Amino acid sequence: VESMSLLPSGAGKISQLNAVVLGESIASEENDLVFPSKEFSSQALVSSPQQYMEMHKRSMEDPAGFWGDIASEFYWKQKWGDQVVSENLDVRKGPIQIEWFKGGITNICYNCLDRNVEAGLGDKTAMYWEGNERDVDASLTYSELLQQVCQLANYLKDVGVKKGDAVVIYLPMLVELPIAMLACARIGAVHSVVFAGFSADSLAQRIIDCKPKLILTCNAVKRGPKTINLKAIVDAALDISSKDGVSVDICLTYDNSSATTREDTKWQNGRDVWWQDVVPKYPTSCEVEWVDAEDPLFLLYTSGSTGKPKGVLHTTGGYMVYTATTFKYAFDYKPTDVYWCTADCGWITGHSYVTYGPMLNGATVVVFEGTPNYPDSGRCWEIVDKYKISIFYTAPTLVRSLMRDDDKFVTNHSRKSLRVLGSVGEPINPSAWRWFFNLVGDSRCPISDTWWQTETGGFMITPLPGAWPQKPGSATFPFFGVQPVIVDEKGNEIEGECSGYLCVKGSWPGAFRTLFGDHERYETTYFKPFAGYYFSGDGCSRDKDGYYWLTGRVDDVINVSGHRIGTAEVESALASHPQCAEAAVVGVEHEVKGQGIYAFVTLVEGVPYSEELRKSLIIMVRNQIGAFAAPDRVHWAPGLPKTRSGKIMRRILRKIASRQLEELGDISTLADPSVVDQLIALADV
Numbered sequence: 001v002e003s004m005s006l007l008p009s010g011a012g013k014i015s016q017l018n019a020v021v022l023g024e025s026i027a028s029e030e031n032d033l034v035f036p037s038k039e040f041s042s043q044a045l046v047s048s049p050q051q052y053m054e055m056h057k058r059s060m061e062d063p064a065g066f067w068g069d070i071a072s073e074f075y076w077k078q079k080w081g082d083q084v085v086s087e088n089l090d091v092r093k094g095p096i097q098i099e100w101f102k103g104g105i106t107n108i109c110y111n112c113l114d115r116n117v118e119a120g121l122g123d124k125t126a127m128y129w130e131g132n133e134r135d136v137d138a139s140l141t142y143s144e145l146l147q148q149v150c151q152l153a154n155y156l157k158d159v160g161v162k163k164g165d166a167v168v169i170y171l172p173m174l175v176e177l178p179i180a181m182l183a184c185a186r187i188g189a190v191h192s193v194v195f196a197g198f199s200a201d202s203l204a205q206r207i208i209d210c211k212p213k214l215i216l217t218c219n220a221v222k223r224g225p226k227t228i229n230l231k232a233i234v235d236a237a238l239d240i241s242s243k244d245g246v247s248v249d250i251c252l253t254y255d256n257s258s259a260t261t262r263e264d265t266k267w268q269n270g271r272d273v274w275w276q277d278v279v280p281k282y283p284t285s286c287e288v289e290w291v292d293a294e295d296p297l298f299l300l301y302t303s304g305s306t307g308k309p310k311g312v313l314h315t316t317g318g319y320m321v322y323t324a325t326t327f328k329y330a331f332d333y334k335p336t337d338v339y340w341c342t343a344d345c346g347w348i349t350g351h352s353y354v355t356y357g358p359m360l361n362g363a364t365v366v367v368f369e370g371t372p373n374y375p376d377s378g379r380c381w382e383i384v385d386k387y388k389i390s391i392f393y394t395a396p397t398l399v400r401s402l403m404r405d406d407d408k409f410v411t412n413h414s415r416k417s418l419r420v421l422g423s424v425g426e427p428i429n430p431s432a433w434r435w436f437f438n439l440v441g442d443s444r445c446p447i448s449d450t451w452w453q454t455e456t457g458g459f460m461i462t463p464l465p466g467a468w469p470q471k472p473g474s475a476t477f478p479f480f481g482v483q484p485v486i487v488d489e490k491g492n493e494i495e496g497e498c499s500g501y502l503c504v505k506g507s508w509p510g511a512f513r514t515l516f517g518d519h520e521r522y523e524t525t526y527f528k529p530f531a532g533y534y535f536s537g538d539g540c541s542r543d544k545d546g547y548y549w550l551t552g553r554v555d556d557v558i559n560v561s562g563h564r565i566g567t568a569e570v571e572s573a574l575a576s577h578p579q580c581a582e583a584a585v586v587g588v589e590h591e592v593k594g595q596g597i598y599a600f601v602t603l604v605e606g607v608p609y610s611e612e613l614r615k616s617l618i619i620m621v622r623n624q625i626g627a628f629a630a631p632d633r634v635h636w637a638p639g640l641p642k643t644r645s646g647k648i649m650r651r652i653l654r655k656i657a658s659r660q661l662e663e664l665g666d667i668s669t670l671a672d673p674s675v676v677d678q679l680i681a682l683a684d685v
């Protein structure tokens, strides 16, 4: 852990919040506080700071009672044992172990679908699907969704997929993606969704790690004007994995006729099966596989600061209770809401807040296949009006990219249905917050800026929209049951107004339980840096009113358009280029993406740097990881700044990348300080 940024400007200068808590009114302008309207608060699930504080207090003092009560609202075939939670979070006391509702027998698919149908929601729309093109759409009621899930579940069982087996899903945002997740959950299979923007190499790496019985994909998809042949990527990935000894027996392929034809799809008889040829033949009801609360639900690979992607493992019971509860409170969910989360199911946001959290609440969810600026920058607001969306959840990068276009793309649409806005993935800068709030939400809709991670399963620090006044750019306060702490370099907790490393004390139901096949790495990465705590990898400050301000990663993970990318992964892709000797990658500020990827490369002796080489280096990264990880800048480096022991000093590279040359700091500890001047001289080559 090297360096971290400090308090964002604006934080800390706000005072008198205690006065607000006590009910005195203070002018919001003076204090940078944005209050929910009286009308909103009075109808909110949590409508005042006091109510929040009481609930939070109970969740901390009596987690078993607090979470046990909520869990009882779901269906359990058998209630959990004596303890709601049992945990060891201190590496000094033995292996890290977290269990919630152990002994409870349930099924998350049953709770998402059957339970809602039985409660009378069978005819309620579960999903509106909006295709890439304007006039292509579909919808499914809860009953219809249940039937489709059952058909697929029956097929999976029939071909031998059993409880505990892994299934890889490589699908774009078609309704078949959540259907596939739910079908796996129904039969106790462990899904691992791979974002359909990952390359064949990345997909293969994940297949090799989790050895799925079956892979689900589609032949092609259109994103904006482009057609992407996903099946060809799967074919290539399966070639790579079989060379590594991992072969997958079945590739169930959905025929997405809006993007391509069957004739144009390469086919391997015996392995490849058309979804439409088999799945609809199966019965529309399917027995549920009842599982233990601690049985695995899914694996989702995410980037770390070193080495290959980690398989984050979530289990059933705690994740179910946690995603449902966070969804309900952070968005102040009402049964009449229509909810749209723009995230792809390939990321954790799409797991917890496209599929599980909303469906557990019986919500109506919009699933969008396309991109937000196709055919033009007004598409999102057009969709909002079309479906009368009331909760709109997105990423700051989307806000910033739309902000650059004319306001009329927003104001041409009514947006009257909107009630709550949400943000996730990276810190939202106050100017983007204000544009989102003032223009998109007509200064009427609170913004839930939700801080959380793949590892946390659900929201950790988030506004409850009717409870607190907001501060643009702050994720505000911890969710129920969450106790964030800020620690210094030595791992000492710091109280009050401060900044440092964000950790969490105690566990919460949605916490991940291990890294698949590597519990040691789980402990080393998350529980050893600051013994006794879960370490998030993020920097954070707390202002004098107790508001939390996330300041970005403090490790070697960068966040590009909300996509988490390990610098080590990009470096290893670059270094595998035959003409690249060494690479060092850092994040730099980027106007739209939040962070951009800046790569320093050292070439093999005698190889000249050229435009062609630059392009082929970038192609290397696109092929090995995916287009979203392509470096924004490649900086030719005859030498890299290293300490005498050979460690690359990234601090210096970050300063050079961001052209903060007056802030290079002490370079005397470098083995060869002259490389710094050389790098500066080559900055614009």
Ligand code: WTA
Pocket (backbone or CB within 6 Å): 302, 347, 348, 349, 423, 424, 425, 426, 427, 428, 449, 450, 451, 452, 453, 454, 455, 475, 536, 537, 538, 550, 551, 552, 553, 559, 562, 563, 564
């Ligand atoms: C960042 C995405 C500030 C953070 C849900 C975290 C955020 C990483 C926010 C996790 C937010 C996510 N404010 N930073 N509201 N939300 N982050 O695993 O750096 O893809 O560690 O999960 O995104 O990314 P992941």
